[in-house]
Amino acid sequence: xxQLNHQTAPTQFIEANGIRFAYRRFGKxxxxxxxxxxxxxxxxxxxxxxxxxxxxxxxxxxxxxxxGVSSSSGEVPASIQEMGANAIAFIKALGLTKxxxxxxxxxxxxxQEITAxxxxxxxxxILVGTGPRGADMSTSRSAEIFAGAYDPPEHLWLAVHFSPSxxxxxxxxxxxxxxxxxxxxxxxxxxxxxxxQREALTKYYAxxxxxxxxxxxxxxxxxxxxxxxxxxxxxxxSYVLQQNLPNxxxxxxxxxxxxxxxxxxxxxxxxxxxxxxxxLQDGANxxxxxxxxxxxxxxxxxxx
Amino acid sequence: xxQLNHQTAPTQFIEANGIRFAYRRFGKxxxxxxxxxxxxxxxxxxxxxxxxxxxxxxxxxxxxxxxGVSSSSGEVPASIQEMGANAIAFIKALGLTKxxxxxxxxxxxxxQEITAxxxxxxxxxILVGTGPRGADMSTSRSAEIFAGAYDPPEHLWLAVHFSPSxxxxxxxxxxxxxxxxxxxxxxxxxxxxxxxQREALTKYYAxxxxxxxxxxxxxxxxxxxxxxxxxxxxxxxSYVLQQNLPNxxxxxxxxxxxxxxxxxxxxxxxxxxxxxxxxLQDGANxxxxxxxxxxxxxxxxxxx
Numbered sequence: 001x002x003q004l005n006h007q008t009a010p011t012q013f014i015e016a017n018g019i020r021f022a023y024r025r026f027g028k029x030x031x032x033x034x035x036x037x038x039x040x041x042x043x044x045x046x047x048x049x050x051x052x053x054x055x056x057x058x059x060x061x062x063x064x065x066x067x068g069v070s071s072s073s074g075e076v077p078a079s080i081q082e083m084g085a086n087a088i089a090f091i092k093a094l095g096l097t098k099x100x101x102x103x104x105x106x107x108x109x110x111x112q113e114i115t116a117x118x119x120x121x122x123x124x125x126i127l128v129g130t131g132p133r134g135a136d137m138s139t140s141r142s143a144e145i146f147a148g149a150y151d152p153p154e155h156l157w158l159a160v161h162f163s164p165s166x167x168x169x170x171x172x173x174x175x176x177x178x179x180x181x182x183x184x185x186x187x188x189x190x191x192x193x194x195x196x197q198r199e200a201l202t203k204y205y206a207x208x209x210x211x212x213x214x215x216x217x218x219x220x221x222x223x224x225x226x227x228x229x230x231x232x233x234x235x236x237x238s239y240v241l242q243q244n245l246p247n248x249x250x251x252x253x254x255x256x257x258x259x260x261x262x263x264x265x266x267x268x269x270x271x272x273x274x275x276x277x278x279x280l281q282d283g284a285n286x287x288x289x290x291x292x293x294x295x296x297x298x299x300x301x302x303x304x
Numbered sequence: 305x306x307q308l309n310h311q312t313a314p315t316q317f318i319e320a321n322g323i324r325f326a327y328r329r330f331g332k333x334x335x336x337x338x339x340x341x342x343x344x345x346x347x348x349x350x351x352x353x354x355x356x357x358x359x360x361x362x363x364x365x366x367x368x369x370x371x372g373v374s375s376s377s378g379e380v381p382a383s384i385q386e387m388g389a390n391a392i393a394f395i396k397a398l399g400l401t402k403x404x405x406x407x408x409x410x411x412x413x414x415x416q417e418i419t420a421x422x423x424x425x426x427x428x429x430i431l432v433g434t435g436p437r438g439a440d441m442s443t444s445r446s447a448e449i450f451a452g453a454y455d456p457p458e459h460l461w462l463a464v465h466f467s468p469s470x471x472x473x474x475x476x477x478x479x480x481x482x483x484x485x486x487x488x489x490x491x492x493x494x495x496x497x498x499x500x501q502r503e504a505l506t507k508y509y510a511x512x513x514x515x516x517x518x519x520x521x522x523x524x525x526x527x528x529x530x531x532x533x534x535x536x537x538x539x540x541x542s543y544v545l546q547q548n549l550p551n552x553x554x555x556x557x558x559x560x561x562x563x564x565x566x567x568x569x570x571x572x573x574x575x576x577x578x579x580x581x582x583x584l585q586d587g588a589n590x591x592x593x594x595x596x597x598x599x600x601x602x603x604x605x606x607x608x
Contacts, residue, residue, distance in 0.1 A: 221558075228546065239543050242532065242556050252546050252554040254525075267582070274574065 005056065006049035007182045009063075011071060016093035017086055022071035022186070023064035023094075027056025032123050034100040034276070035062045035091060037107030037114075039129075040201070041146075041194050043070040043186035048262045049178045054269030058277065059100075064090055066110065068193050070186040076196035080106070080204045084113025091121060100276055102126040105233060105258065106197060109133075109204055115218050125222040126272055129230055129258045131237030132244065133204055134211030141231045160232055161259025168255060171263040215244040222248035223275040225268065227256030249275065309360065310353035311486045313367075315375060320397035321390055326375035326490070327368035327398075331360025336427050338404040338580070339366045339395060341411030341418075343433075344505070345450075345498050347374040347490035352566045353482045358573030362581065363404075368394055370414065372497045374490045380500035384410070384508045388417025395425060404580055406430040409537060409562065410501060413437075413508055419522050429526040430576055433534055433562045435541030436548065437508055438515030445535045464536055465563025472559060475567040519548040526552035527579040529572060531560030553579065 004010075004026035013020050024044055025033075034055060038046060044063040052061050067086040068076035077083055087110055091099055100123050103111025108130025115122045131137075150156045154176055162172035189197075222245050226238035235252065242250035251271055253260045261268035308314075308330035317324050328348055329337075338359060342350060348367040356365050371390040372380035381387055391414055395403055404427050407415025412434025419426045435441075454460045458480055466476035493501075526549050530542035539556065546554035555575055557564045565572035 228552075235547070236543075239540075239556075242558075243539070245558075247558045248532075249558050250554065250556040252543075254546075254549075254551050254553050267578075270578065274571075278571070 006047070006052045011044070011184065011186070014090065014093045016089040017067070017074075019067045019072060019074035019086060019089070021064055021067070021090045021093070023062060023090070025060060025062050027060040028058055029060050031059050032098055032100050033060040033062050033096065034102055034126075035064070035087075037087060037101065037103035037110045038063075038065070038069070039105035039107055040197050041189045042104075042107075043189060045179065045182055045186045048175055048259075048265055049181060050175075050265035051261055051269060054265060055272060055276075058273055062094070062099075065186065066090075068196065070189055070193075076193045077200065078196065078203070079200050080109045081113050081117075083110045083200065084117050087114050088118045088121065091118075097121065098123050100124045100126070102128070102272075103130060104128045104261075105130055106201060109201075112215075112218065115220055116214050119217075119220075122220055124276060125218070125220045126225065126275070127222060127238075127241060128225045128261050129227065129233055129238075130241070131205075131233045132212055132215060132241055134207050135205050135237045136234060136240070137205050139234045142233075145231065157259075161257055161262055163227065163229065163255045163257045163263065165255050168257065168263060175259070175262045212240070212244045215241070216246060219246050221275070223272065224248055224250045225261055225271070226250070226252050227258060227260030227263070228252055228254050229256070230258045230260070232258040310351070310356045315348070315488065315490070318394070318397045320393040321371070321378075323371045323376060323378035323390060323393070325368055325371070325394045325397070327366060327394070329364060329366050331364040332362055333364050335363050336402055336404050337364040337366050337400065338406055338430075339368070339391075341370070341391060341405065341407035341414045342367075342373070343409035343411050344501050345493045346408075346411075347493060349483065349486055349490045352479055352563075352569055353485060354479075354569035355565055355573060358569060359576060359580075362577055366398070366403075369490065370394075372500065374493055374497075380497045381504065382500065382507070383504050384413045385417050385421075387414045387504065388421055391418050392422045392425065401425065402427050404428045404430070406432070406576075407434060408432045408565075409434055410505060413505075416518075416522065419524055420518050423521075423524075426524055428580060429522070429524045430529065430579070431526060431542075431545060432529045432565050433531065433537055433542075434545070435537045436516055436519060436545055438511050439509050439541045440538060440544070441509050443538045446537075449535065461563075465561055465566055467531065467533065467559045467561045467567065469559050472561065472567060479563070479566045516544070516548045519545070520550060523550050525579070527576065528552055528554045529565055529575070530554070530556050531562060531564030531567070532556055532558050533560070534562045534564070536562040 009024040009026040011022050011024055013022055043065055055061055065072035066083055067074035101111045101114055108127040115125055145159050158172040162168045224238050224241050226235050238250060242248045253264055256263045313328040313330040315326050315328055317326055347369055359365055369376035370387055371378035405415045405418055412431040419429055449463050462476040466472045528542050528545050530539050542554060546552045557568055560567045
């Protein structure tokens with residue numbers, strides 16, 4: 001039997017909430033699957049195969065398009081919260097009762113909402129290049145970068161995801177090559193869908209009294225990954241996430257931008273694997289004081 | 305032949321700068337040794353054997369007391385800069401021309417000074433629970449914690465190094481047990497030496513225009529490790545270090561304090577091992593633009 005991978009996993013469909021969700025599923029079965037939540041304007045083809053296939057060696061990975069995005073039906077809702085509710089409906093429709101969730105950028109915001117709304121469904125959380133409700137976007141260059149003209153247009157993603165250093169550029173070109181390997185491709189995100197995503201983001205970023213309070217209720221072990229200089233969702237937001245989530249580890253990679261995990265895919269896969277496989281006590285419903293932190297291993301004296 | 309370890313490595317002495325430096329050396333020879341720089345009031349016996357022996361599996365580790373500390377002769381100098389110069393003299397006296405440097409707290413400040421003063425001597429740098437020149441100590445509880453009374457006195461180090469959660473306390477007790485295993489022990493740090501260390505720290509923390517400029521010249525691959533809530537050197541200083549060092553990765557562990565690496569020794573050893581062993585291009589003397597960042601590996605498309 002040939003093992004399915006990022007290039008060969010067929011696009012499947014499942015109905016939930018009146019939406020026909022497109023998804024792909026591959027990797028090692030038998031454990032807790034990892035559900036990927038995509039960034040602004042991204043489809044299932046926008047993930048880095050080095051990351052998805054890398055993580056699929058030790059677990060099943062599930063890619064999907066949320067409502068209104070690319071090959072999924074329905075409309076992009078007006079809030080990140082509703083995107084979270086749609087994602088939960090999709091996961092439950094697959095018959096899954098426990099998943100790990102990875103989210104990148106807007107997908108990281110959706111991942112937080114999934115966890116806040118369906119605590120029992122989520123075992124562990126990975127947040128890449130993202131921020132909390134009310135995120136500080138004052139230094140973001142997102143509007144300018146997405147409004148720019150690129151030749152070829154695909155080079156937009158070099159500006160979004162990679163650092164401008166020579167090795168950042170080299171990593172970016174290698175990523176674009178990997179990204180284009182799949183033949184059977186998703187349709188691009190419509191302008192209408194992108195506009196709706198942008199509106200939901202604007203609402204999400206709005207400053208509000210106590211905006212960060214919800215983070216205290218996300219008790220899942222969380223790995224936050226960020227680049228040293230994220231020009232889309234400024235790096236400081238990952239620090240704020242770490243400081244406000246009860247059980248989160250933060251890793252900031254050097255000389256990296258929004259797509260830090262695509263710049264160092266082997267390192268990221270190793271870090272994420274260690275996090276997802278470590279001997280944590282997964283007490284999502286326990287108060288922090290009742291819960292062993294991440295990781296719960298207390299080693300005894302070396303040599304004894 | 306029995307391999308020496310944290311418990312059995314004899315204390316040796318070497319002269320440099322008119323100082324008789326006490327040191328211990330053990331682990332796997334043949335590569336670049338890792339030199340440990342200790343925290344305020346600490347001696348060679350204050351390192352966690354789970355960390356030193358853990359790292360010694362893959363490299364030689366060198367512990368030492370800097371000038372005026374414990375079994376080393378001389379006086380604690382009036383500045384961190386001079387402590388760095390003394391450490392350099394010690395390393396060179398051993399005949400070493402290239403080392404990795406780990407520093408914890410005040411030792412992390414000394415490690416930065418070693419690197420700034422002797423760039424060619426240092427390959428890679430690990431900074432734990434520390435901060436830059438002019439560090440923001442506004443939320444530090446250091447003075448209060450070190451002035452406190454503890455029964456037994458050794459429990460001071462629970463307050464300094466570990467989080468107050470049940471598992472933080474448990475990790476702290478396990479650490480204290482490991483720390484006391486060695487029989488042939490260093491004398492404690494004198495009040496006079498501790499006062500001099502405190503004075504050097506006060507000078508180091510003084511705000512100054514351009515205080516962070518020196519960090520741009522530290523181009524060595526650097527791993528910064530910190531706890532989510534360091535009550536001695538506030539966590540934000542590690543974020544500031546990461547943002548100002550040209551080639552630094554930051555890891556912040558959850559539910560952890562000043563001694564985050566003693567709370568998660570297995571995780572730290574794994575992270576530090578990965579960092580020290582990874583395929584970096586160690587171009588300490590190259591301009592950032594000429595240098596491949598950390599790590600230099602650009603993976604090709606998965607499956608090809």
